[in-house]
Amino acid sequence: xxxxxxxxxxxxxxxxxxxxxxxxxxxxxxxxxxxxxxxxxxxxxxxxxxxxxxxxxxxxxxxxxxxxxxxxxxxxxxxxxxxxxxxxxxxxxxxxxxxxxxxxxxxxxxxxxxxxxxxxxxxxxxxxxxxxxxxxxxxxxxxxxxxxxxxxxxxxxxxxxxxxxxxxxxxxxxxxxxxxxxxxxxxxxxxxxxxxxxxxxxxxxxxxxxxxxxxxxxxxxxxxxxxxxxxxxxxxxxxxxxxxxxxxxxxxxxxxxxxxxxxxxxxxxxxxxxxxxxxxxxxxxxxxxxxxxxxxxxxxxxxxxxxxxxxxxxxxxxxxxxxxxxxxxxxxxxxxxxxxxxxxxxxxxxxxxxxxxxxxxxxxxxxxxxxxxxxxxxxxxxxxxxxxxxxxxxxxxxxxxxxxxxxxxxxxxxxxxxxxxxxxxxxxxxxxxxxxxxxxxxxxxxxxxxxxxxxxxxxxxxxxxxxxxxxxxxxxxxxxxxxxxxxxxxxxxxxxxxxxxxxxx
Amino acid sequence: xxxxxxxxxxxxxxxxxxxxxxxxxxxxxxxxxxxxxxxxxxxxxxxxxxxxxxxxxxxxxxxxxxxxxxxxxxxxxxxxxxxxxxxxxxxxxxxxxxxxxxxxxxxxxxxxxxxxxxxxxxxxxxxxxxxxxxxxxxxxxxxxxxxxxxxxxxxxxxxxxxxxxxxxxxxxxxxxxxxxxxxxxxxxxxxxxxxxxxxxxxxxxxxxxxxxxxxxxxxxxxxxxxxxxxxxxxxxxxxxxxxxxxxxxxxxxxxxxxxxxxxxxxxxxxxxxxxxxxxxxxxxxxxxxxxxxxxxxxxxxxxxxxxxxxxxxxxxxxxxxxxxxxxxxxxxx
Numbered sequence: 001x002x003x004x005x006x007x008x009x010x011x012x013x014x015x016x017x018x019x020x021x022x023x024x025x026x027x028x029x030x031x032x033x034x035x036x037x038x039x040x041x042x043x044x045x046x047x048x049x050x051x052x053x054x055x056x057x058x059x060x061x062x063x064x065x066x067x068x069x070x071x072x073x074x075x076x077x078x079x080x081x082x083x084x085x086x087x088x089x090x091x092x093x094x095x096x097x098x099x100x101x102x103x104x105x106x107x108x109x110x111x112x113x114x115x116x117x118x119x120x121x122x123x124x125x126x127x128x129x130x131x132x133x134x135x136x137x138x139x140x141x142x143x144x145x146x147x148x149x150x151x152x153x154x155x156x157x158x159x160x161x162x163x164x165x166x167x168x169x170x171x172x173x174x175x176x177x178x179x180x181x182x183x184x185x186x187x188x189x190x191x192x193x194x195x196x197x198x199x200x201x202x203x204x205x206x207x208x209x210x211x212x213x214x215x216x217x218x219x220x221x222x223x224x225x226x227x228x229x230x231x232x233x234x235x236x237x238x239x240x241x242x243x244x245x246x247x248x249x250x251x252x253x254x255x256x257x258x259x260x261x262x263x264x265x266x267x268x269x270x271x272x273x274x275x276x277x278x279x280x281x282x283x284x285x286x287x288x289x290x291x292x293x294x295x296x297x298x299x300x301x302x303x304x305x306x307x308x309x310x311x312x313x314x315x316x317x318x319x320x321x322x323x324x325x326x327x328x329x330x331x332x333x334x335x336x337x338x339x340x341x342x343x344x345x346x347x348x349x350x351x352x353x354x355x356x357x358x359x360x361x362x363x364x365x366x367x368x369x370x371x372x373x374x375x376x377x378x379x380x381x382x383x384x385x386x387x388x389x390x391x392x393x394x395x396x397x398x399x400x401x402x403x404x405x406x407x408x409x410x411x412x413x414x415x416x417x418x419x420x421x422x423x424x425x426x427x428x429x430x431x432x433x434x435x436x437x438x439x440x441x442x443x444x445x446x447x448x449x450x451x452x453x454x455x456x457x458x459x460x461x462x463x464x465x466x467x468x469x470x471x472x473x474x475x476x477x478x479x480x481x482x483x484x485x486x487x488x489x490x491x492x493x494x495x496x497x498x499x500x501x502x503x504x505x
Numbered sequence: 506x507x508x509x510x511x512x513x514x515x516x517x518x519x520x521x522x523x524x525x526x527x528x529x530x531x532x533x534x535x536x537x538x539x540x541x542x543x544x545x546x547x548x549x550x551x552x553x554x555x556x557x558x559x560x561x562x563x564x565x566x567x568x569x570x571x572x573x574x575x576x577x578x579x580x581x582x583x584x585x586x587x588x589x590x591x592x593x594x595x596x597x598x599x600x601x602x603x604x605x606x607x608x609x610x611x612x613x614x615x616x617x618x619x620x621x622x623x624x625x626x627x628x629x630x631x632x633x634x635x636x637x638x639x640x641x642x643x644x645x646x647x648x649x650x651x652x653x654x655x656x657x658x659x660x661x662x663x664x665x666x667x668x669x670x671x672x673x674x675x676x677x678x679x680x681x682x683x684x685x686x687x688x689x690x691x692x693x694x695x696x697x698x699x700x701x702x703x704x705x706x707x708x709x710x711x712x713x714x715x716x717x718x719x720x721x722x723x724x725x726x727x728x729x730x731x732x733x734x735x736x737x738x739x740x741x742x743x744x745x746x747x748x749x750x751x752x753x754x755x756x757x758x759x760x761x762x763x764x765x766x767x768x769x770x771x772x773x774x775x776x777x778x779x780x781x782x783x784x785x786x787x788x789x790x791x792x793x794x795x796x797x798x799x800x801x802x803x804x805x806x807x808x809x810x811x812x813x814x815x816x817x818x819x820x821x822x823x824x825x826x827x828x829x830x831x832x833x834x835x836x837x838x
Contacts, residue, residue, distance in 0.1 A: 313717055337719035351713035356777035357706065365707060365718040368700050376698040419718065 002029040011062035020046040022220040033197045035207040038217035039438035052086040053079030085158035086167040100125035100138035128156040148179035216240040251450040258289030267319035269309045279305040281482030294473030301479045311343040342420035346431040360386040360400040367423040389418035410441035429460045527783040541797040561792035562681035566740040570733035572784040578709040578776030582639040584737040585759035586646035591738030596659035596751030621734020625727040659751040670746035693781035709776030769819040
């Protein structure tokens with residue numbers, strides 16, 4: 001039997017009206033990668049917030065033991081000092097500080113005079129970086145790094161604190177598949193060097209490859225435990241996660257593709273930060289009625305910028321837009337919406353929802369104008385419409401008055417989708433619609449996409465998940481180096497071909 | 506599942522406190538009125554109440570605009586100067602140019618609208634932060650006042666103009682009271698019941714999300730800044746009518762007082778939250794406080810200390826409330 005590093009016993013966490021964790025227990029052994037799997041709202045993140053000290057020990061019941069000592073954290077600094085480090089799903093770094101400063105932040109090496117020992121700072125930073133296999137100038141400003149580099153730097157920061165337990169919450173959600181592979185190798189190496197990891201992910205293939213043991217959560221309870229040594233059974237695992245037999249993840253795609261609806265010609269989109277550089281050099285494509293067009297490419301290939309520019313949310317240098325063969329002018333999103341465009345953005349928090357509003361207000365944001373009766377918003381009408389979509393999309397929340405920030409990622413995504421569904425859209429652009437979303441909700445979103453195209457709506461979908469693109473899209477356009485590298489129709493492409501085209505080889 | 510609790514008084518109270526956006530200011534106001542009445546029994550006399558309402562009417566006109574600006578996530582520091590400039594232009598038009606009173610008032614208003622429009626243009630079309638753009642306008646407008654008046658008040662103003670402010674409703678209520686309250690009610694209805702109002706809240710909550718949801722940022726922001734200029738000049742002109750003179754130094758520091766009233770009333774300085782009703786009560790509270798401090802013979806010099814303390818306390822109360830709301834409704838996955 002391996003040595004136990006961390007024991008969690010009977011953790012109960014209550015929120016008014018709900019119990020998020022109903023007496024959860026598990027152990028983490030030395031030199032092990034333990035996966036926590038479960039749908040959004042299963043209680044994984046709540047548990048991690050307890051372990052990393054975000055919720056103080058007064059706010060939950062139960063016992064946490066680290067190396068035989070009971071821990072009672074009342075802040076993240078205490079947890080870090082005890083040896084539990086956490087890597088969050090969303091990168092949280094000081095973007096305008098250097099790599100070195102980010103790594104040692106809050107724990108600066110000091111000279112004997114008490115001032116910061118800058119020489120030592122850079123030595124320590126380099127040491128931490130080498131542990132994640134990076135060799136970079138430690139003076140580089142973090143903003144200039146790409147997301148995967150930033151992710152590795154944040155791991156280096158955690159390692160600098162010499163943790164015994166490293167918690168990673170969806171670390172690959174901002175990475176491409178190649179980058180994710182590299183990250184997983186690094187995590188394996190860290191384990192072999194003596195670290196214990198808790199790995200949270202929605203991506204089962206990652207869990208299967210990386211994790212020695214998997215604990216499945218559902219509705220605040222531990223449901224089952226699976227070992228890599230016994231062989232993982234994916235359908236059993238998914239069943240445990242969603243608690244019902246897994247229906248087909250993807251709906252069977254029925255195409256009724258009609259005439260061309262949208263054509264864009266010669267789009268050139270400038271880089272949002274680097275002056276004089278272009279994200280998209282010259283891209284033209286068309287979209288037909290009822291079609292799902294996939295945009296593939298690596299992170300940074302300019303896919304999001306391209307659709308944002310079509311929608312008027314970003315400026316473009318050149319480019320013409322034709323709607324049913326008539327040229328239209330779009331300079332701002334409100335103009336695009338008038339022509340029947342909808343746009344589900346990549347970053348929900350940044351430009352998806354409005355945090356100070358509740359579910360109802362977020363849902364009706366686009367379509368509020370149609371609910372006006374004699375100058376004023378008809379509250380009854382608004383309520384009826386919002387309720388209809390609340391039910392149709394099966395949003396899990398106490399009611400329409402619930403603030404959107406208190407929902408899980410998948411439910412937030414449903415609310416934002418509802419916003420577009422209730423307005424008269426003809427073309428819906430989805431930027432990573434299933435990122436960070438649990439299996440059940442994902443499948444619901446795919447079904448919804450099928451329904452929309454049944455009704456003659458055309459969809460442009462950006463995704464970094466190959467299987468999603470390959471099964472849902474009627475046509476896939478691969479972007480790279482600012483131009484279209486390749487175009488595949490359904491059935492032509494496979495994962496290898498897509499990746500080859502995307503990496504411009 | 507919500508636990509069944511005894512409907513005891515405290516539970517009801519805490520529920521009301523957390524879910525009513527104006528609860529903080531209502532609570533403060535009630536406690537304050539109780540306190541002031543105990544210290545000075547004539548505080549609630551008809552005359553004194555009318556006085557408080559009259560004084561808060563002037564603040565309220567600007568508070569209406571400032572609340573909208575703060576909710577949309579902006580700021581306007583120029584209102585005190587615009588207030589003075591409008592009064593001066595109006596006064597000069599009546600006396601030096603001999604224009605009819607309505608035309609002179611219109612001239613004052615137009616100046617205010619123009620100042621607001623310039624603020625709006627700067628905020629919307631350039632990257633200058635609202636604080637800096639409107640600070641610049643503060644200096645420009647105040648500078649114009651000094652340049653035009655050379656530091657000398659315009660005095661006396663025509664009797665017919667002076668009579669405007671001293672008009673009374675029901676024989677004893679000064680006209681500014683119903684006027685400002687009606688303005689506030691209109692603004693309240695616009696904010697809470699119209700698409701425009703919803704857009705204002707949306708922009709203040711998350712500007713980019715609002716833009717992607719089809720809200721015309723430029724148009725909405727421009728409207729609010731122009732409105733603010735108009736309201737500030739309106740208040741300035743009314744004050745000139747009350748004083749019978751257009752003073753070059755009038756309105757100095759008005760912006761801070763108005764921001765203070767709005768914030769005490771629960772308007773968030775970071776945007777997206779707050780109600781007009783709260784802001785209105787905030788304005789009332791500020792004047793009630795000034796009034797009772799004066800009645801208690803506390804010197805003007807010390808009054809500012811009290812304002813500072815009250816401002817900080819009210820924001821603390823608001824923050825406490827917000828963390829309570831978060832604790833009670835956040836259930837993350």
